[in-house]
Amino acid sequence: VTLPQTHADVYDYIVVGGGSAGSIVASRLSENRSVSVLLIEGGPSNEGVTNSIIPYIYPRLYGSTYDWNYTTVPQSGLNGRATPYLRGHILGGSSSINGMTLHRAPAADWDQIASFTGDLSFSWNNIIQYIQKNEAFKRPEGSRFDNTYDPAVHGFKGPIGSSMVEDDTWITEPTLTAAEEVGIPHSRDVNGGQPLGVSWQQFTVKDGARSSAATGYINKQDKVRSNLRVLLNSTVSRVLPRPGGNTTSGPLHFTTVEYTDGNGNTQTAVASREIIISTGVIATPGLLMRSGLGPRAQLQAAGITTLLDIPAVGQYLQDRCGLSAIWSVNNTDTDDDIDRNSTYFNELLQEWNNHRTGRLTQTGYRHILWARVPEDAPIFSTIEDPSSGPTCPHYEIYPTNKWAGTSPRPETGNFVTMSIFVSASNVRGSVTLDASNPMNPIIDPKYLGSDWDRYVMRTAVRRAAEYMSAPSWRRWNATPVFDPSILDNDGALDQWIQTNAIGGVHAVGSARMGPPNSPPGTDVVGPDFRVKGIRGLRIVDTSVFPFVMNAHTMGPTYIMAEKAADLIKRGL
Ligand SMILES: Cc1cc2nc3c(=O)[nH]c(=O)nc-3n(C[C@H](O)[C@H](O)[C@H](O)COP(=O)(O)OP(=O)(O)OC[C@H]3O[C@@H](n4cnc5c(N)ncnc54)[C@H](O)[C@@H]3O)c2cc1C
Numbered sequence: 001v002t003l004p005q006t007h008a009d010v011y012d013y014i015v016v017g018g019g020s021a022g023s024i025v026a027s028r029l030s031e032n033r034s035v036s037v038l039l040i041e042g043g044p045s046n047e048g049v050t051n052s053i054i055p056y057i058y059p060r061l062y063g064s065t066y067d068w069n070y071t072t073v074p075q076s077g078l079n080g081r082a083t084p085y086l087r088g089h090i091l092g093g094s095s096s097i098n099g100m101t102l103h104r105a106p107a108a109d110w111d112q113i114a115s116f117t118g119d120l121s122f123s124w125n126n127i128i129q130y131i132q133k134n135e136a137f138k139r140p141e142g143s144r145f146d147n148t149y150d151p152a153v154h155g156f157k158g159p160i161g162s163s164m165v166e167d168d169t170w171i172t173e174p175t176l177t178a179a180e181e182v183g184i185p186h187s188r189d190v191n192g193g194q195p196l197g198v199s200w201q202q203f204t205v206k207d208g209a210r211s212s213a214a215t216g217y218i219n220k221q222d223k224v225r226s227n228l229r230v231l232l233n234s235t236v237s238r239v240l241p242r243p244g245g246n247t248t249s250g251p252l253h254f255t256t257v258e259y260t261d262g263n264g265n266t267q268t269a270v271a272s273r274e275i276i277i278s279t280g281v282i283a284t285p286g287l288l289m290r291s292g293l294g295p296r297a298q299l300q301a302a303g304i305t306t307l308l309d310i311p312a313v314g315q316y317l318q319d320r321c322g323l324s325a326i327w328s329v330n331n332t333d334t335d336d337d338i339d340r341n342s343t344y345f346n347e348l349l350q351e352w353n354n355h356r357t358g359r360l361t362q363t364g365y366r367h368i369l370w371a372r373v374p375e376d377a378p379i380f381s382t383i384e385d386p387s388s389g390p391t392c393p394h395y396e397i398y399p400t401n402k403w404a405g406t407s408p409r410p411e412t413g414n415f416v417t418m419s420i421f422v423s424a425s426n427v428r429g430s431v432t433l434d435a436s437n438p439m440n441p442i443i444d445p446k447y448l449g450s451d452w453d454r455y456v457m458r459t460a461v462r463r464a465a466e467y468m469s470a471p472s473w474r475r476w477n478a479t480p481v482f483d484p485s486i487l488d489n490d491g492a493l494d495q496w497i498q499t500n501a502i503g504g505v506h507a508v509g510s511a512r513m514g515p516p517n518s519p520p521g522t523d524v525v526g527p528d529f530r531v532k533g534i535r536g537l538r539i540v541d542t543s544v545f546p547f548v549m550n551a552h553t554m555g556p557t558y559i560m561a562e563k564a565a566d567l568i569k570r571g572l
Pocket residue numbers: 016017018019020021022040041042043086087088089090091092093094095097098099100101102103234235236237278279280281283287505506507541542543551552553554555557
C-alpha cells in the first residue's frame with residue numbers, strides 16, 4: 001500500500017505512543033505490507049542521541065528533553081517528599097532511556113495473570129514463544145559461564161539484542177562468594193522463571209550499545225516499509241468516536257486520533273480498523289480520561305463529557321519502591337573515577353568510539369539477588385503474602401561497582417552501592433487528572449504506604465547489610481557510609497528508609513486487564529487488550545498488567561506487546 005499523503009487520511013491501524021510496546025506493535029503490524037500503520041510519538045527520534053546509545057552514560061538523559069519530567073505528589077511514605085517519575089519522551093520511549101536491565105518476571109507472576117484473567121495464554125509456558133520472538137541473546141564466551149544461563153528460555157534471532165557483562169572485574173568474586181557465605185543460592189538464569197537467588201544479570205546491550213524498541217523494531221523498518229509512517233514530536237490529546245456517531249447501534253466506535261504536530265497545529269488521523277494506545281502507565285489513563293473514558297466524577301470535575309464511566313481508569317497503580325545503600329571499599333577498581341576524572345572518562349570514550357568495548361558498554365552492575373521474607377516471619381500472622389507464590393521474590397538487591405546514590409559522590413574513595421527494591425508490594429496508588437490542566441497527570445504511587453511494604457524494605461536493607469558483612473566483602477573492608485546502628489531499631493531504620501527511598505520506575509496497573517466478564521468498570525481491558533464497552537480501541541503497554549511484576553518492567557512489556565501484536569494480526 002501507499003500511505004496517505006495528508007494527516008487527516010485513513011490508516012488501517014494507528015498506534016499512539018512509539019515506546020517500548022508501541023514500537024513493537026507498529027513494527028509487527030506493518031510486517032503485513034497490505035496494511036497501513038501510523039505510529040505517533042510525542043518525543044523526537046532516538047537516532048544519534050549519544051546518551052541513549054552509550055550504556056554507561058544513560059543517567060544523563062534523566063531530567064532532559066528526552067524525559068517527560070513528571071513528578072509524583074508528595075509521598076507520606078517518603079517523609080512527604082515528591083519524587084521525579086521518569087518516562088522516556090523519545091522514540092522507543094522508556095526503553096530508550098532506561099537502565100537496560102532485562103527481566104521477564106517469575107513464571108508464577110505470569111501464571112497469576114493467567115488465572116486472574118481466566119486466559120491461560122498468559123501462562124509462563126505460553127509466553128516463552130514471545131520471549132523467543134523478541135530476543136537475540138548473545139551467549140557469553142568461556143567455561144565460567146557454563147551454568148549462568150539457560151538457552152531454553154532465550155531467543156537468538158529477535159530484534160532486541162541482549163548480553164551479559166563478560167569482563168573480569170574484581171566485584172564478581174565477592175558478589176557471588178558472599179552470597180554462598182550468607183546462604184543465598186545460585187540461580188542459573190535470572191530470566192528462567194525462577195529468579196530466587198543470585199544470578200548473572202542480562203542487559204539489552206548489543207555490540208556495546210543500547211538495543212531498544214526503537215533500534216530493534218523501528219529505526220530500519222521506517223525507512224524501508226512504505227506502509228509504515230512514524231510521526232515524531234506529535235502529542236496526542238484525545239481519541240474520538242466516529243464523527244456523527246455510530247452507523248449501527250451498539251457500543252461507541254473510536255476511529256479518530258487528535259494530536260498536536262511539531263508546529264503546534266491540531267491534526268487528526270483516522271483508523272479504519274483500530275487504534276492501539278501505547279502511551280505507557282502514566283500517560284495512558286490521562287489520554288483515556290481526556291477522551292471521556294474514565295471515572296465519571298473525575299471527568300466532570302475537569303469539564304469533560306463522560307462517554308463511558310470506567311472507574312478503574314487510573315486506579316490500581318502499583319510500583320516497586322527502591323533505595324540505595326552505600327558501602328566504601330578498599331578496592332580501587334570501582335567505576336567512581338569514570339564519573340569524577342574526565343581524562344579517564346575520555347580514554348574510555350575513545351575506546352568505546354573505536355571498538356565499542358570497555359567500561360562504557362556497561363551500566364556498572366552485573367549480578368542480581370532476588371529473595372523472600374522468611375516463611376516463618378511473624379508478619380505473616382497478620383498480613384497475607386501478596387506475592388504470586390513461594391517461587392516469587394519479595395525484594396531485590398543488586399550491587400553496583402560505584403557510588404550510585406542520589407547524594408553527591410565524595411571527591412575521593414571507592415564504593416559499592418546496593419540498590420534495594422521492594423518487589424511484591426501490596427499498595428495500590430493512582431494516576432488522576434489535573435482538572436486545571438488535563439495534559440498533566442497527578443501521580444500518587446503511595447510508596448511504602450503499607451506495613452507490609454515497610455516491613456519488606458527493612459528486611460531487605462538488613463539482608464543487604466548482612467550480605468555486605470560476609471567474609472568475601474570484609475576482605476575489601478566494606479564499610480557502610482550510613483550509621484549501622486539504624487539496623488538495630490525498626491523506628492530508626494524506617495526513618496532512614498523514608499529519607500533515602502526514591503520510589504521506583506516499574507509501575508503497572510493504571511488501565512488494568514481483567515477477565516472478559518468482570519463487572520463493568522472494574523478493569524479497563526480484557527485479555528484481548530480491547531477497551532471494554534467500546535469498539536475500535538486497544539491498550540498495549542505497561543498500564544494493562546493487573547499486578548506489580550517482580551521484575552524490571554521493560555521485558556514483561558516486550559512480551560505483552562509481542563503477544564498483543566500476534567493477536568491483532570490473527571484477527572482476534
Ligand atoms: C529511567 C528509567 C529506568 C528504567 N530502567 C529499567 C531497566 O533497566 N529495566 C527494565 O526492565 N525496566 C526499566 N524501566 C521501566 C521500563 O523501561 C518501562 O516500564 C517500560 O519501558 C514501559 O513501556 P511502555 O511501552 O509502557 O511505555 P514507554 O516505553 O514509556 O512508552 C510510552 C511512549 O508513549 C509516548 N507518549 C506518551 N504520551 C504521549 C502522547 N500524549 N502522545 C504521543 N506519544 C506519547 C512516550 O513519549 C513514549 O515514547 C525504567 C524506566 C525508566 C523511566
